[in-house]
Amino acid sequence: MPLTQYDYIFGIGTCFAMLDAFNNGANDVANSWATSVSSRSISYRWAMVLATICEMAGAIATGARTASTIKDGIIPIEAFQDNAGVQLLAFACAIAAASSWVMWCTAHSTHVSSSYSIISAVAGVGVATVGASKVQWGWNNGKGLGAVFSGLALAPLISAGFASTIFLMIKFIVHMRSNPVKWSVYTSPFWFLLAASICTLSIVYKGSPQFHLSEHPGWWLAAVIVGTGAGVCLLSILFFVPYLHALVVKRDHTIQWYHVFMGPALLRRPAPDNAEQARIPNYAVVQEDDASVTDSDAVEQHDEKHNKEVDVSLADVEIQNTQEAYRELRAQARRAMHDKMMKKRGPLGWAMRTLRDNPMGAGSIYELHNLRMLLIRLPAMVVVGLLYGINYDIHTAQTGVLGTPEGARMARVYGHAEKYSNEVEHSYSFIQVLTACTASFAHGANDIGNSVGPWAAMYAAWSTGEAQQAKAPVPLWQLAVLALCLSIGFVTYGYNIMKVMGNKITYHSPSRGCSMEMGAAITVLLASQYHLPVSTSMCITGATIGVGLCNGTTKAVNWQRVGLLLFGWIMTIPIAGTLAGCLMGLFINAPHFT
Numbered sequence: 001m002p003l004t005q006y007d008y009i010f011g012i013g014t015c016f017a018m019l020d021a022f023n024n025g026a027n028d029v030a031n032s033w034a035t036s037v038s039s040r041s042i043s044y045r046w047a048m049v050l051a052t053i054c055e056m057a058g059a060i061a062t063g064a065r066t067a068s069t070i071k072d073g074i075i076p077i078e079a080f081q082d083n084a085g086v087q088l089l090a091f092a093c094a095i096a097a098a099s100s101w102v103m104w105c106t107a108h109s110t111h112v113s114s115s116y117s118i119i120s121a122v123a124g125v126g127v128a129t130v131g132a133s134k135v136q137w138g139w140n141n142g143k144g145l146g147a148v149f150s151g152l153a154l155a156p157l158i159s160a161g162f163a164s165t166i167f168l169m170i171k172f173i174v175h176m177r178s179n180p181v182k183w184s185v186y187t188s189p190f191w192f193l194l195a196a197s198i199c200t201l202s203i204v205y206k207g208s209p210q211f212h213l214s215e216h217p218g219w220w221l222a223a224v225i226v227g228t229g230a231g232v233c234l235l236s237i238l239f240f241v242p243y244l245h246a247l248v249v250k251r252d253h254t255i256q257w258y259h260v261f262m263g264p265a266l267l268r269r270p271a272p273d274n275a276e277q278a279r280i281p282n283y284a285v286v287q288e289d290d291a292s293v294t295d296s297d298a299v300e301q302h303d304e305k306h307n308k309e310v311d312v313s314l315a316d317v318e319i320q321n322t323q324e325a326y327r328e329l330r331a332q333a334r335r336a337m338h339d340k341m342m343k344k345r346g347p348l349g350w351a352m353r354t355l356r357d358n359p360m361g362a363g364s365i366y367e368l369h370n371l372r373m374l375l376i377r378l379p380a381m382v383v384v385g386l387l388y389g390i391n392y393d394i395h396t397a398q399t400g401v402l403g404t405p406e407g408a409r410m411a412r413v414y415g416h417a418e419k420y421s422n423e424v425e426h427s428y429s430f431i432q433v434l435t436a437c438t439a440s441f442a443h444g445a446n447d448i449g450n451s452v453g454p455w456a457a458m459y460a461a462w463s464t465g466e467a468q469q470a471k472a473p474v475p476l477w478q479l480a481v482l483a484l485c486l487s488i489g490f491v492t493y494g495y496n497i498m499k500v501m502g503n504k505i506t507y508h509s510p511s512r513g514c515s516m517e518m519g520a521a522i523t524v525l526l527a528s529q530y531h532l533p534v535s536t537s538m539c540i541t542g543a544t545i546g547v548g549l550c551n552g553t554t555k556a557v558n559w560q561r562v563g564l565l566l567f568g569w570i571m572t573i574p575i576a577g578t579l580a581g582c583l584m585g586l587f588i589n590a591p592h593f594t
Contacts, residue, residue, distance in 0.1 A: 001465040006088055010462040013092035017455035020099035021448070021482040024114045025489025027106045028447060029055065030497040031520075031536040032440040035544070037394055038502025039513035040283050041429035042436070044394050044495075052487040054437050058444030059483035060476070074119060074136050074145060075126030077467075084461040087468065089587055090129055091454040091461075094121040097580035098450075101572065106493065109500045110568040113535035117576045118450045119148060124581030128588065152569060155523060155534040156542025163519025163543035164550050166194075170428070170511050171550065175420050184424040185244050189236045191431050195514070196232035198521045199438035200225045205528050240430065242266035248423035253279065280426045283509050284419040329404050333396075341391055348391055351383035389495040397499035409558060410504070416556040417507035417548075428510035435517040442524075443536060444483065451482050505541070506548030506557050519543040541565055 033047040080087040098121040105112045123145060126135045136144035174183045204221060243260040246252045250271040259266060342352040358376045361369050399410050456474040461467060502508050520539035527534040548557040
């Protein structure tokens, strides 16, 4: 019998479940795309498009049709004593606490794990419901809080090892050769083989549980993985290698993207008379979005000039350590970005100009003139909220403001990283987009359970009046709703996390970025096989640090940002758990009329 008397609890829980999915998109999707955007392998706008497609496809098409309602076995199902009302309240409190904490962290540009947030919240609810003695604090076959803490310590280290190994292979096989351009072209099929194999493993073990692909015999899994990798490798030999050869070896400036379908015929395509090098993005710069080069010597000259300009500017500009000067420099940077946006044509420019030209007056908001201004500003505020992130300059935000300690720190970090040939880096940008799409697909299929699991349990308990078991079926419409919320979160608010990832930790380039993503993916796959609950946030951060250390010095890593990330991870467990436990304790023990 439906629990109609608790409609309000289910309604509030639904709102927080949608908020949690929104926060997941704003905070966790950066795991898949921050390295690609920071490496300039893909623009931020195209990352939004591909992330929306991959996340929704992963969540809806291959997302789990059953979700763990007792997250990772932290509290036993007997805790609810077959009381559907208590179960409904418990998961409403858990999702409310988890989503509130992640929202606060996202607003303050703190990258945390939504998985650890909901796990901690469920543990807090368990303490308030049945007492601390019933919560699984130990290992519990890799599902208890002891396993959670082990993943917090081990996952970044393992991911750093895999990522640095892959990058060192690229560094010694390609970057350090006398002719690295040809080596990058001829070895690219191997990296397509490796990337495709890792991507297939991700889909088999992480992205399609309702098909039970991981339950097939070992020989079948090996055949699928090797066959997919070999097929992608063969396609890259037939189509990608000739295209890349014409682009970076022959320096054919007439080559277009659709010429890739010509395949081996491109090898016989004569280079045009007086051929110039094709225009390739300059991966050595950080802030110049439209920078491109036409000659290898020009690349080196531009890099040297850029580095010298940074050094001179840092020597000539006094670093402002006072809070007033720091705030003024930050305000100037924000005004410059806003002025750039206001000059744009289209809805965003109109909205920014409307807000500038119609400020709120003195007095309270209910004053007549302020109410009139509010009616004028409200449509513009909605437009800015929807489109601000699309036009946000991620690279400028990652470098910091010149003249501040943060800007000086980032300049020093970038100065300790070696810049490699643009032609070589360009060949790895294609591989990095492939790995980012797969990571995003697997994230949508896997992490949507953080929001939809508690919501499905609430819905089942509310609609049937019966306490649910450890597994509850998830209706397709719930997956679709939360997948849409997740995509909206990334598009509208993901920039607030993206700006503190990627280049904010260490210098990025496509060859570094694809190493980071592959290293993180391997770690997540291994952890899933041993049932260790690890976070993609921690894996990609560890991989980023590992590749940064491959520059040969610890100064190539922004350790202040790493410390802030580590602090956010650690604090997520007690804060989310305490919030959820306090909410549950207050509501379940609240005085009431009889």
